[in-house]
Amino acid sequence: MIMVFSIVYLGLLFLPGFCRGQNFGYDGDQGPANWSKEYHTCIGKHQSPINIDEHNVTNVSLPPLKLIGIDNPHQSYVTNTGHTVTLKINESKAVMLSGGPLRDTYVFEQLHFHWGENDFEGSEDLINNHSFPMEMHAVFYKEDYNSFKEALNYSDGLAILACLYEVSSQPNPTYESIVKVLPEIEKKDMGKVLQEPLLLESIFVPDIAKMQDYFTYSGSLTTPPCLEVAKWIDFKDHQQLSHDQLAAFRDIRNWEGNKLTHNFRPVQPLEGREVLHNIPSSHNSNGHSGQRSVKIPILFVALGALVAIFLFNI
Known part of the structure; x- marks a missing residue:
């Protein structure tokens, strides 16, 4: 177990926000408005997140988006990085992403969450200027680059699946195992192995019929150093979490020891980028092409x- 968490810690050194230190936050002098003072790449022209205006997207029909390995249970562990809650799996190259707007195959690195201090804000990408209480990012690196760290050096290094959440009157059982361990990782760098193997399919695409309905655009990491190396894929279908499940994330403490009540970056200028909306069709909505x-x-x-x-x- 000690070896496992040593690997976890080393992995965290290369997560977004850890690439060049930890001197950023979400308030005051270290808030998003001041990130560019230390991280000059945070003022690039292709930054994330953005507001997705459904009236100004280009409808397309891309090849089927494919996820391999998400239907296998994986031993997973969650960690408080001081900036978010991160979930990783032990297996190497166990989950792969391809198709859609991607020309190559990408390997799952980790997923993490962004949330707000209430149930009315917290997502990073907005839809028609509407904010959601939470957003999940599943980060994949291009297989040809062999590692997440190396992929950060290339404009096509990462692919990020984004899922938005809405408030439900009932808890989502898929997330109970994660929510249950949050009090045990309240402080920065604390980690916990989930007791039961996790089925990533239930998190990434709980409704397989809606998997091909998404927005996609080129952008950046949403934390310093804000490198513009990511192809974003935002699922149009929203998942549900209860108020209590959302509130549990707000008790996590940041790297300064204060409660991390919110950890989302404000939207950035589109700067002429084209946002595509993939329209599901008969050839990409199922496996019987x-x-x-x-x-x-x-x-x-x-x-x-x-x-x-x-x-x-x-």
């Missing part, structure tokens, strides 16, 4: 043959 389009021509061929035989016999 093309079957329906093939059956109709065959039916017409068979009917034509029968007619020909009938006429010939006359």
Whole structure:
């Protein structure tokens, strides 16, 4: 167990926000408005998050987005980094992402959460200027670059799946195992292995039928050093969490020892970037590509043959 958490700690050194130290926060002199004083890349032209205006997106039909390995249970552990709650799995290259706007295969590195001090704000990306109480980012690095750290050096280094959450009157059982251990990782650098293996499918795509309905754009990390190395994929379908589940995250303490009641970066200028909306179609909404389009021509061929035989016999 000690070895496991040693690996966790080393991994955290290379997470967004740990690449060049920990001198940032979400309030006052160390808040987002001042990040660029130490991290000059935070004033780039392709920064994240953004407001996604559904009236100004380009509708497209991209190849099917594919996630491999999410239907296998994985031993997982969560850690308080001082800036967020991060979840990682033990297996190397166990979960892979490809398709959609991606030209290559990407490997799952970690997922983490952003939240607000109440149930009316907290997400980083906005939809039609509407904020949600929480947002999850699942971070993948390009397989060709062999590691998350190396991928940060390339403009196509990362792919990030983003999921937005709404408040529900009932708790979401999928997240109970995570919420349950939050009091045990209240302080920075504390970590905890989840008792039961986690099925990432239930977190990434609880409704597989809606997996191909998403927005995508090119952007950056949303924490310093704000490197512009990410292809963002924001699922249009929203997940549900109860008020109590959301509130449990606000008891996490930051690297200064204060409660981390909010940890979201304000939206950044779009700067002429194009936001695409992938429209699900028959060829990318299920795993039976093309079957329906093939059956109709065959039916017409068979009917034509029968007619020909009938006429010939006359």
